[in-house]
Amino acid sequence: LSVKLRFDNRLRLLHASFMKFDFDVAIIGGGSGGFAAARTVSSAGLKTAVIESADEIGGLCILRGCMPTKALLYAAEIIHLARDTSPWGVRSEKMHFDFAQAMARKDAIIKEFADYRAQQLTAGKFALIRARAMFSDPHTLQLSNGQSITAKNIVIATGSRIAPPPLEALKTAGYLTSDDALKLAKLPQSMIVLGGGAIGCEFAQFMSRFGVKITLIQRSPHVLHDFDGDVADEIERVFRREGVEVFTGTKLLDVRRDGDLKTVEFEWRGEKKSVSAREILFALGRVPNTGIGLENAGVKTAWGRVVCDDFMRTSAPHIFAAGDCVGPHDIVHLAVQQGEVAGQNIVAPGSRKMDYRLFIEVVFTDPHIAQVGFTEKEAKKKGIPYLAASYPFNDHGKSLIMEARDGFVKLLADPKSGEIIGGTCIGPAGGELIHEIVLAMAKRMTVHELAMVPHYHPTLAEIWTYPAEELAEKIVVR
Numbered sequence: 001l002s003v004k005l006r007f008d009n010r011l012r013l014l015h016a017s018f019m020k021f022d023f024d025v026a027i028i029g030g031g032s033g034g035f036a037a038a039r040t041v042s043s044a045g046l047k048t049a050v051i052e053s054a055d056e057i058g059g060l061c062i063l064r065g066c067m068p069t070k071a072l073l074y075a076a077e078i079i080h081l082a083r084d085t086s087p088w089g090v091r092s093e094k095m096h097f098d099f100a101q102a103m104a105r106k107d108a109i110i111k112e113f114a115d116y117r118a119q120q121l122t123a124g125k126f127a128l129i130r131a132r133a134m135f136s137d138p139h140t141l142q143l144s145n146g147q148s149i150t151a152k153n154i155v156i157a158t159g160s161r162i163a164p165p166p167l168e169a170l171k172t173a174g175y176l177t178s179d180d181a182l183k184l185a186k187l188p189q190s191m192i193v194l195g196g197g198a199i200g201c202e203f204a205q206f207m208s209r210f211g212v213k214i215t216l217i218q219r220s221p222h223v224l225h226d227f228d229g230d231v232a233d234e235i236e237r238v239f240r241r242e243g244v245e246v247f248t249g250t251k252l253l254d255v256r257r258d259g260d261l262k263t264v265e266f267e268w269r270g271e272k273k274s275v276s277a278r279e280i281l282f283a284l285g286r287v288p289n290t291g292i293g294l295e296n297a298g299v300k301t302a303w304g305r306v307v308c309d310d311f312m313r314t315s316a317p318h319i320f321a322a323g324d325c326v327g328p329h330d331i332v333h334l335a336v337q338q339g340e341v342a343g344q345n346i347v348a349p350g351s352r353k354m355d356y357r358l359f360i361e362v363v364f365t366d367p368h369i370a371q372v373g374f375t376e377k378e379a380k381k382k383g384i385p386y387l388a389a390s391y392p393f394n395d396h397g398k399s400l401i402m403e404a405r406d407g408f409v410k411l412l413a414d415p416k417s418g419e420i421i422g423g424t425c426i427g428p429a430g431g432e433l434i435h436e437i438v439l440a441m442a443k444r445m446t447v448h449e450l451a452m453v454p455h456y457h458p459t460l461a462e463i464w465t466y467p468a469e470e471l472a473e474k475i476v477v478r
């Protein structure tokens with residue numbers, strides 16, 4: 001069978017080299033990954049088409065993802081600061097929060113970004129076709145407007161969608177998705193957040209700070225299961241201090257509607273528990289959008305995601321993919337990087353590879369939670385030797401000035417060479433501070449070298465020097 005497949009593929013390639021195509025490159029999806037691929041191939045002079053099925057142009061990050069949530073998280077941070085200004089001797093009159101105004105500001109910011117993206121997509125550097133695309137064969141896309149187009153190379157950048165609910169009862173009781181919650185006209189009194197991943201934690205905190213009574217229910221033993229337990233413990237402590245009820249290690253049993261309320265029943269510490277609220281936010285994950293006839297193109301998937309090599313090439317050699325439909329994580333800078341890598345390898349095959357060594361993840365709660373490279377959990381699982389050192393923000397000059405005492409930084413280093421292999425920051429501006437370690441790791445710096453880099457005082461950034469010094473003392477390089 002494999003000999004026949006190889007023969008078929010050769011035949012197809014031979015056929016393709018004689019065929020005339022409508023486009024050099026067709027890109028399915030005009031979000032962050034698709035746009036990055038389109039910009040790369042069109043600026044190299046290739047005749048390109050982007051096919052986008054959504055009514056609104058902009059992609060997930062701009063319209064319903066990173067940007068709207070961060071706008072609301074920032075509003076929530078200001079409310080939080082304004083609620084207690086007494087440490088700095090500021091006495092303010094009773095504070096009032098105008099939810100409608102915060103939402104209007106968020107919408108205005110999103111419109112600005114979306115308009116700019118629409119302008120970029122329609123600037124004439126490539127054709128923008130507003131339709132849904134499906135593969136009818138490896139080089140042909142059938143469009144929902146009745147047309148079909150052919151392309152020598154194709155990039156799949158179809159993104160993801162909200163996962164289907166795990167219980168039929170959730171559908172009957174009704175729930176909000178993150179898309180719905182970003183369009184609310186009025187705040188509910190109370191909300192159950194199902195799921196303690198990045199999206200669940202971010203919504204839980206800004207909704208709680210907006211005055212909604214939040215209960216967060218998470219299946220894993222702690223929230224944010226990709227991160228180390230000490231990080232999760234810290235954010236759970238902050239959530240509880242702020243009045244968010246957090247249940248971890250649960251098993252969802254049932255959901256029902258009780259009049260105006262929705263009740264979630266779950267197992268927790270061996271007991272049956274139930275919680276009621278006005279709304280349920282479904283934050284149990286997203287699934288890749290791969291129902292586009294991939295079988296007609298010879299593109300393989302695993303767990304629903306498009307399988308790619310480090311050149312972003314799929315199992316069909318002329319088809320590439322990028323973004324949430326590939327993974328391994330739904331993160332926008334990865335989608336952009338993968339789109340560029342796919343584009344560059346179409347222009348010059350084999351010219352650029354993805355490097356997942358510098359994998360970064362940030363959760364924009366307050367405190368921010370940021371990670372690059374190995375967590376301790378991952379290093380242990382993969383049997384990678386390491387030494388770790390951490391330092392708390394409650395013993396650091398600048399954070400004390402700011403009354404930002406929650407969290408810590410942590411460094412992981414190779415015990416022989418001292419090379420930094422991971423960094424964690426849960427703390428003020430953690431999403432910014434992590435980039436010092438990203439840069440250090442990009443340049444394969446050791447803890448000894450980081451400890452020697454001058455850091456201005458008093459800054460948040462100088463906190464990295466403490467774990468770096470501690471590890472540098474322990475690791476003697478011969």
Ligand SMILES: Cc1cc2nc3c(=O)[nH]c(=O)nc-3n(C[C@H](O)[C@H](O)[C@H](O)COP(=O)(O)OP(=O)(O)OC[C@H]3O[C@@H](n4cnc5c(N)ncnc54)[C@H](O)[C@@H]3O)c2cc1C
Binds near residue numbers: 069289323330
């Ligand atoms: C609430 C929320 C908050 C987030 N916050 C962050 C954050 O702070 N930082 C971060 O890094 N990431 C964040 N993300 C994730 C980030 O938004 C995504 O990783 C990123 O936008 C994915 O880009 P993409 O190009 O793969 O997909 P998308 O931007 O979704 O683009 C895919 C496009 O393909 C189109 N399409 C799909 N199928 C077809 C078809 N058959 N034919 C034609 N067009 C099609 C869709 O309409 C869509 O426009 C967040 C996500 C959510 C939901």
